[in-house]
Amino acid sequence: MTSQDSTGGEEHHVPKPGPNRVLGLIWAGFASAAVLGALIVPAHILIQGVLGPLGVPSFDRHYGTFARALSNPLVKIYLLVLFACSFYMLAMRVWYVVRELGVPSKLGVGLFSFGLGAAGTIVAGYLLFSGP
Amino acid sequence: MSSGDVSPVRVEGEPRGTDSDGVSARMPARAVEPPVAYPFKQPLTWWTRRRGYLLYMLREFTAVGIAAWMVLFLVEIARAHGGGAGYQPLGGPLFIAISVLCLGLALWHSYTFLSLAGMIMRIPLGDRTVSPRLIAQGMFALLAAVTALIAALLIWGGA
Numbered sequence: 205m206t207s208q209d210s211t212g213g214e215e216h217h218v219p220k221p222g223p224n225r226v227l228g229l230i231w232a233g234f235a236s237a238a239v240l241g242a243l244i245v246p247a248h249i250l251i252q253g254v255l256g257p258l259g260v261p262s263f264d265r266h267y268g269t270f271a272r273a274l275s276n277p278l279v280k281i282y283l284l285v286l287f288a289c290s291f292y293m294l295a296m297r298v299w300y301v302v303r304e305l306g307v308p309s310k311l312g313v314g315l316f317s318f319g320l321g322a323a324g325t326i327v328a329g330y331l332l333f334s335g336p
Numbered sequence: 337m338s339s340g341d342v343s344p345v346r347v348e349g350e351p352r353g354t355d356s357d358g359v360s361a362r363m364p365a366r367a368v369e370p371p372v373a374y375p376f377k378q379p380l381t382w383w384t385r386r387r388g389y390l391l392y393m394l395r396e397f398t399a400v401g402i403a404a405w406m407v408l409f410l411v412e413i414a415r416a417h418g419g420g421a422g423y424q425p426l427g428g429p430l431f432i433a434i435s436v437l438c439l440g441l442a443l444w445h446s447y448t449f450l451s452l453a454g455m456i457m458r459i460p461l462g463d464r465t466v467s468p469r470l471i472a473q474g475m476f477a478l479l480a481a482v483t484a485l486i487a488a489l490l491i492w493g494g495a
Contacts, residue, residue: 235456238445238449239449239450239453241402241442241445242445242446242449242450242479243446243450243478243479243482243483244482244486245402245405245442245445245446246439246442246443246446246479246483247482247483247484247486247487247490248409248486248490249405249435249438249439249442250439250483250487251486251487251490251491252409252435252490253405253408253431253432253434253435253436253438253439254432254435254436254439256425256427256494257425257426257427257428257431257432257435258432260491261491261494261495262490262491262493262494263490263491263493263494264412264425264494265425265494266425266494267416267419267420267423268420269493269494270412270416270423270425271416271420272493273493274413274416283413286406287406287410290399290402290403290406291403291406293399293402293403294399294400294402294403296399297396297397297398297399297400298399298400300396301393301396301397304378304383305380306377306378306380324403324406324407324410327410328406328410328413331410331413331414331417332413334417335413335416335417336416336417
């Protein structure tokens with residue numbers, strides 16, 4: 205919203221009164237995603253990324269066990285939530301950090317980062333729900 | 337600086353009358369030339385100046401490591417689309433090294449975010465609230481329990 209001051213000077217920004225509910229929802233989503241990611245992600249990376257390749261049995265080391273797990277709808281939903289949380293966290297962090305590094309466009313960076321996160325989530329959904 | 341270096345500012349109208357504080361009497365009513373703004377530009381490497389800034393940027397960077405590992409996991413899921421004959425899980429020293437790096441970043445994210453829980457959450461307990469330290473300790477206990485449960489499920493699924 206813009207307005208002119210009484211002296212006929214140049215236009216200036218008049219902030220909308222009240223809380224910014226959209227930004228509040230974005231932050232609430234980030235807090236939820238970050239807590240879920242903080243609790244769940246380390247176990248997946250530890251087992252599937254480190255111990256699994258070193259010989260510890262993991263559900264993704266063999267096609268049979270991997271396909272059986274991925275065919276379960278609950279596992280699909282769980283993994284989709286995990287991917288969505290991770291990509292949402294990325295979008296939110298990038299949105300802020302890129303601006304703190306000097307890129308001025310809040311809307312442009314927001315569209316890029318959240319677009320990237322949404323694209324990642326859509327790809328994950330497609331792979332999970334069209335697979336075995 | 338000599339007086340010749342300063343260009344005079346043209347002023348419309350007369351200076352204002354003297355107020356009780358005597359300040360506005362010295363100010364012109366309206367300057368024609370707009371004031372020059374000098375916006376502060378933060379250097380790109382500001383976050384290298386202090387250890388706290390560096391840790392802050394590292395915390396923000398954890399999301400990149402987590403998302404990168406998730407993309408690798410997606411690659412594995414995409415490979416499973418080809419059927420059992422062509423399925424090859426990700427492995428090898430490079431994958432393990434990347435995973436160790438991503439695990440470090442994920443744990444740093446867990447540590448920093450769950451530590452904040454004590455400051456953010458207010459859990460009423462009678463007339464008082466649960467202490468922030470206890471809440472943070474509870475969150476770390478929850479992290480250990482969830483990690484053990486998921487690890488057990490992932491290993492059980494592969495057995």
